[in-house]
Amino acid sequence: MKYPAFLIKYAEIAIKGKNRYVFEDALMHRIKLALKYTDGEFAVTKSQGRVYVNCLTDYDEDEVIAALQTVFGINAICPVVKLADEGFDKLCEEAVRYIDEEYPDKNRTFKVFAKRARKTYPVRSTEMNCALGEAILGAFPEMKVDVHEPEIELHVEVREDIYIYSRQVPGPGGMPVGTNGKAMLLLSGGIDSPVAGYMIAKRGVKIDAVYFHAPPYTSERAKQKVIDLAKIVAKYTGTICLHVINFTDIQLAIYEKCPHEELTIIMRRYMMRIAERIALENGCLGLITGESIGQVASQTVQSLAVTNEVCTLPVFRPLIGFDKQEIIEVSEKIGTFETSILPYEDCCTIFVAKHPVTKPEAKIIRRSETKLADCIDELVEKAIETDEVLNVI
Ligand code: ATP
């Protein structure tokens, strides 16, 4: 085992005072869950404002780092060498050995960042910086100190134990899931909504999801695709409680009774209404969609306003100002893209009109919806009864 531990760095701005414990505990919880699926055993500990992953058995470093990179709240992952305190001379020797093993090519610049968190340690940080620097230069004359842009930042931290590290692998940033309430993601099989869920979860929000399917117009394969997408997103968010709602009868009623150019917008309004009901029943404080201004007819500013008016919960639209290409880049990064582009129909594509309204007016849409008055309340209740709950891990 090359590194006996990983130091986990997180942004400290959001975690002043009491929040710090909530944040750190949630972070540790998420780290433990992420590591459960790797080969190896670990103890996740917290000490003096630092979170460490201590490796108890052998492990695959790439696998562990990949798992930690799914944990929101982590800014950097630093593989560290841990030493017992056996005097400063020994520490200098160990630092030299660390550099020797870590950097076979010595033709590099470096800077030492010593930190004396244990104030009883007899050597001060500035003295440590100088002495460690000298020891390294003494051992490897081809190395040079560069205090402005060093190639190697050698960190030496004296705490209860002593830690040496120089590599900082970037984490995903954000905040640990579970520190910011829960929201309901409207998850379709497309490219956008999985990305939207990822982005809101990155802010610490736990995610539930709802998918409206319309059998037989949409296939089992389309449903499986949504489950597969939820699985990928769940790598970052933890278990997603996915509600699958049978939307066929509502869609048929709208198709039969409402003007065809308004189908999509009316359908979207019913999706939002039902999603809100399920959200409220499950303690969600907001809805999440993958909408982006102007992407399609149902996402013009006018359409978004008309869709929005049926909800009282806030609707989070993290992609609202993104171009498609920017959304695709995130979906590739998080691993949903390949699944999203599988060609299975989603329920919108079956019932789309050739010329959908692009500037709907709320009062006209409301009037069209009155044509559903004799059946819609019952259809909505029935649809909610079809709720199939899947815990996607
Ligand atoms: P996506 O890539 O997310 O499917 P899209 O560009 O296809 O987005 P629309 O089909 O207009 O956009 O849907 C806009 C948003 O409405 C989606 O991002 C998603 O949040 C939600 N949505 C659409 N269809 C469904 C569905 N069948 N089930 C759940 N949510 C849906």
Ligand code: MG
């Ligand atoms: Mg879609």
